[in-house]
Amino acid sequence: MPADELIPAGSPDLLELLASAEIDIEGRMPWSSNATFLVNLLIDGSAVGQGIYKPLRGERPLWDFEPGLHRRELAAYLLSEAMDLHLVPPTIIRDGPVGEGSVQWFVNADHQQHYFTIYENREDLHDRLRDFAAFDFIANNTDRKSGHVLIDDADGLWGIDHGLCFAAEFKLRTVVWEFGGESLPEHLLDAARRIAASVPLDVAALLNDEEAVAVQERAQWLVDQGALPTDPSGRRYPWPLV
Ligand SMILES: Nc1ncnc2c1ncn2[C@@H]1O[C@H](COP(=O)(O)OP(=O)(O)O)[C@@H](O)[C@H]1O
Ligand SMILES: [Mg+2]
Numbered sequence: 551m552p553a554d555e556l557i558p559a560g561s562p563d564l565l566e567l568l569a570s571a572e573i574d575i576e577g578r579m580p581w582s583s584n585a586t587f588l589v590n591l592l593i594d595g596s597a598v599g600q601g602i603y604k605p606l607r608g609e610r611p612l613w614d615f616e617p618g619l620h621r622r623e624l625a626a627y628l629l630s631e632a633m634d635l636h637l638v639p640p641t642i643i644r645d646g647p648v649g650e651g652s653v654q655w656f657v658n659a660d661h662q663q664h665y666f667t668i669y670e671n672r673e674d675l676h677d678r679l680r681d682f683a684a685f686d687f688i689a690n691n692t693d694r695k696s697g698h699v700l701i702d703d704a705d706g707l708w709g710i711d712h713g714l715c716f717a718a719e720f721k722l723r724t725v726v727w728e729f730g731g732e733s734l735p736e737h738l739l740d741a742a743r744r745i746a747a748s749v750p751l752d753v754a755a756l757l758n759d760e761e762a763v764a765v766q767e768r769a770q771w772l773v774d775q776g777a778l779p780t781d782p783s784g785r786r787y788p789w790p791l792v
Contacts, residue, residue, distance in 0.1 A: 557599050559655050560706060564640040567591060567598055568653050573646045576600070584609050584619070584713070585648070588656065604713070605651035619713030620652035625756040626689055626712030627654070629765070632750040633688070633741035635681050637709045657708045659700035664792060665725050666696045668707070677735070678707045683726045683778045684738040688745060688768050689715040694724035696792040718760040720768070722779070723788040730780035734772065745769035 557564065571591035579586040585608020589601045604620050611617065620643060627641035639655040646653065665682075668675055679699075686694050686709075693714040700708045734742065746769035754762040772779070 558704065558706075559639045559657050559702065559708065560636070560704075564599075564655050565642055567593070568601060568640060568642045568655065569644055571598060571601075573601070573603060573653065575603070575647055587648075589646070589653070600656035601653045602656055602710070603646050603648075603651050603653050605646060605648040607649050608651070614717065615714060620650070621756045622713050622715050623652040623654065625753050626691075626709075626715050628750060628753045628756075629689055629745070630685060630709070632753065633685060633745065634737070635685055635741065637678075637681055637685060637707065638712065639708050639710070654710070657700050657702050657706075657710075659702055659708070661697075661700075663701045664696040665694075665699040666792070668699065668701055669728060672705075675701075675705065675707060676729070679726060680729050680732070680735060680778060681738065682707075682709060683724075683729050684734065684742065684772060685709070686724050686726065687722060687772060687779045688742065688765060690717055690720060690722055690764065690768060691715045692717065692721050692723045693788050694726055695788045695790065696725050699726075716757050716761050716765065718758075718764045720764075723786050725787060725791055727781055727786075729778045732778050734776055734778060738778075739773065739776065742769045742772040746773050 571593055574590040576588045576590050587603040589603045590597045591599045591601050624641050624643050627638040630638040639657050641654040643652055698711045749762050749765045
């Protein structure tokens with residue numbers, strides 16, 4: 551499908567499209583550890599866009615997360631919306647060809663680029679990268695690899711692969727450390743204050759009680775620090791880095 555026929559990820563009503571489209575599996579994504587499918591989204595038989603479908607049934611069991619990583623994908627989307635960051639592409643949970651799963655809008659990204667190249671070459675996008683640092687801290691992302699930051703053809707940055715977020719125990723792992731210790735920009739402070747005051751119900755509903763309380767505590771911690779997190783241990787990196 552030519553790129554210009556795809557609807558860009560910032561467009562409204564994408565949730566509606568994701569929910570109502572027929573899902574046609576195009577193929578399994580290379581490098582994915584779970585069954586992650588690229589799907590065509592069809593309305594009345596014609597493609598309106600593409601999605602990333604992660605069915606519960608395709609998950610590889612993990613020792614540190616309960617089954618149902620697709621719920622965390624949705625919780626990450628909802629948290630990003632609640633923080634007014636819009637950095638996770640529209641995501642829903644629905645039934646699909648292999649059963650219930652998350653379906654996320656497929657961003658038409660330049661896959662040659664990722665966090666490290668964007669940090670290096672695009673100082674104009676550093677403010678947006680700071681959003682990732684705050685978001686990942688509150689979401690407790692354990693898997694912010696460089697390749698989990700995408701850039702689209704309008705220079706929009708998007709975060710993907712949030713199945714390993716929201717553990718109750720703090721275990722942030724990210725490549726985004728360059729901004730550590732900087733004062734929190736006002737919009738991030740506001741967002742953190744809102745989450746510290748109350749975790750959005752739709753996010754909490756996807757987590758257990760302990761995990762939901764921990765979201766609130768991390769947000770409060772950010773507010774108290776007033777600064778982006780640092781990594782004194784030097785070990786809070788995902789593997790592989792890209
Ligand atoms: N919303 C998306 N838009 C564009 N590409 C995506 C999106 N989600 C995933 N991908 C691509 O698919 C690959 C595998 O997806 P990812 O979410 O990382 O799955 P896994 O959980 O299997 O690691 C990513 O590295 C990226 O290239
Ligand atoms: Mg991945």
